[in-house]
Each structure stands twice: as structure tokens, then as C-alpha cells.
Amino acid sequence: MEKPSRVVVKIGSSSLTYENGKLNLRRMDRLVRVLSDLQNSGVQVVLVSSGAISVGFRKLGLPEKPHDIPGKQASAAVGQCELMYTYDKLFSEYGHAVAQVLLTRDVVENAEMNENAVNTFDTLLGLGAIPIVNENDTVSIDEIKIGDNDTLSAMVATMVRADLLVLMSDIDGLYDSDPHTNPGARLIERVERITDEIMALGGGSASAVGTGGMLTKLTAAKTVTAQGIDMVIVSAENPDILYDVLDGKPAGTRFAAQ
Ligand SMILES: Nc1ncnc2c1ncn2[C@@H]1O[C@H](COP(=O)(O)OP(=O)(O)O)[C@@H](O)[C@H]1O
Numbered sequence: 001m002e003k004p005s006r007v008v009v010k011i012g013s014s015s016l017t018y019e020n021g022k023l024n025l026r027r028m029d030r031l032v033r034v035l036s037d038l039q040n041s042g043v044q045v046v047l048v049s050s051g052a053i054s055v056g057f058r059k060l061g062l063p064e065k066p067h068d069i070p071g072k073q074a075s076a077a078v079g080q081c082e083l084m085y086t087y088d089k090l091f092s093e094y095g096h097a098v099a100q101v102l103l104t105r106d107v108v109e110n111a112e113m114n115e116n117a118v119n120t121f122d123t124l125l126g127l128g129a130i131p132i133v134n135e136n137d138t139v140s141i142d143e144i145k146i147g148d149n150d151t152l153s154a155m156v157a158t159m160v161r162a163d164l165l166v167l168m169s170d171i172d173g174l175y176d177s178d179p180h181t182n183p184g185a186r187l188i189e190r191v192e193r194i195t196d197e198i199m200a201l202g203g204g205s206a207s208a209v210g211t212g213g214m215l216t217k218l219t220a221a222k223t224v225t226a227q228g229i230d231m232v233i234v235s236a237e238n239p240d241i242l243y244d245v246l247d248g249k250p251a252g253t254r255f256a257a258q
């Protein structure tokens, strides 16, 4: 297997923050160090980062993640600042420039906006910057809402013509049933084709801060593998696992490009 040269890495809210919504700085620092190192080795990296709502509701002093859309949007607007501030600080320590890219569904659906976004990504990557992507939650109402960052990362991987999409989660891959409800569940290491049986394994999220659960990850896998892009789900617990993923070594669940 050839080493991927352009990679999209997505990290979920539950992996970036503690249950109380505050940032897991040790995790973030390790992730940033590995991504910086991969970039140094010549791999172009795009990071799709969730966490804005979780960080924001906490900072606003709300007791829990809001359930209403305006509450989520306000939390995201506050949290996105802290997220980017922290990423900028950490990536700067390793000598890398980061760029904030906020997208909505209509960007992919509108040819002109899509081309503008693709050109921006290509230019940033060509200049050695690391684009950090999230949904533009302030303007994301139902019709233009992507809703979860698994779907957003599949969109981004397609836009930047990535070789590989890596979803880093609170779970180390796809199991034959949800391990949080079935302790006997077994890890599936490789999926050659995303059949209806595979799709049926996708349950919801068990965490207080995650959205989408496994189903949105499987839908993302369906989208990108159809575009010839491999996808891997791994645990975010130890970001060093990204080295194995890029070397094509067994790690988490790999969905083979079609
Ligand atoms: N078949 C399955 N295999 C693994 N995890 C599953 C499965 N079905 C449902 N899940 C749930 O999906 C969760 C991961 O999704 P989510 O909480 O949205 O994480 P993230 O914030 O990383 O996107 C797991 O923790 C697990 O509870």
C-alpha cells in the first residue's frame, strides 16, 4: 500500500473534551504533536474538529449541552474561539500555521462556492498550512445543516481528494454491536464492502457530548469509499496510533476504497 499523501483526520467532541465540557488538553497536545510530525514528514493534513458546542456551553456557564438550536449555535460561536485559540497556540509551538474553515451543506451543493472552497483548501495545503474545519453552526439552519462532523469530514475528504479519512472516536472501531450495551461485542478489523448488514450495526451515541454515533460514521464510510478513499475508525485515546494507520498497519476498523 502506498503511503497516503493527503489525509483528513476527524476528532469527535467526546475525545476532545471531558464529560464536563472542558478541553482535554493532554489529548489535544498529543494530537497536535502527531499531526505536526506527519506534516513535517510530507503528508498534507486537514483536521476536522468537533467540540465547539461542548466547550462553549461550559464557558457560558450553562449546566448542560443546550437542546435548542439557538442555544447550540450560541455555544458553538463561543466554543469555536477557544478551540481555535488552543489549536493555534499548540500548532504554533510545533512551527505550523493553522487556518479556520467553517462550512455548510450549501457550499458543496453550489458549484461556485464549492470551487472557491476547493481552491482555498488546495492553496492552504500547498503553502503548508493545516486547515481546521468545523460546521458554521451560526448560520446552519435545517436546510443547510450538515448536522454531524462525521458527514462533514466525508464531504471534506471528497473536496480535497484525500487518500485517506481517519475518524478518531471514543471507540476503537466498528463492533458487531455497541460495546457500551454489549460487553461481548467484537471488533471488526476490515470491511471490504458496506452492505446493509454492516449499516445495520450502526447504533447511536452513548456519550453526553457526541452526536451521530456509529451510524453517521458508517454513512461517511459509504460516501468516501465510493470515491476511492480508504476510511479508518480508531480510538482517539492515543493519537500515536495515526502512525500505524498511515503505515497501513492493523489499527481500528479499515473500510476499503471501492
Ligand atoms: N456497532 C457499534 N460499534 C461501535 N460503537 C457503536 C456501535 N453502535 C453504536 N456505537 C456507539 O457509537 C459511539 C461513537 O460515536 P459518538 O459518541 O458520536 O463519538 P464521536 O464523538 O467520537 O463522534 C460509541 O461510543 C458507541 O457507544
Ligand SMILES: N[C@@H](CCC(=O)OP(=O)(O)O)C(=O)O
Pocket (backbone or CB within 6 Å): 011, 012, 013, 014, 049, 050, 051, 052, 053, 054, 076, 134, 135, 137, 147, 148, 149, 150, 209, 210, 211, 212, 213
Ligand atoms: N459543530 C459541532 C459538531 C458536533 C458533532 O458532530 O460532534 P461529534 O459527533 O462529536 O463529532 C461542534 O463543534 O460542537
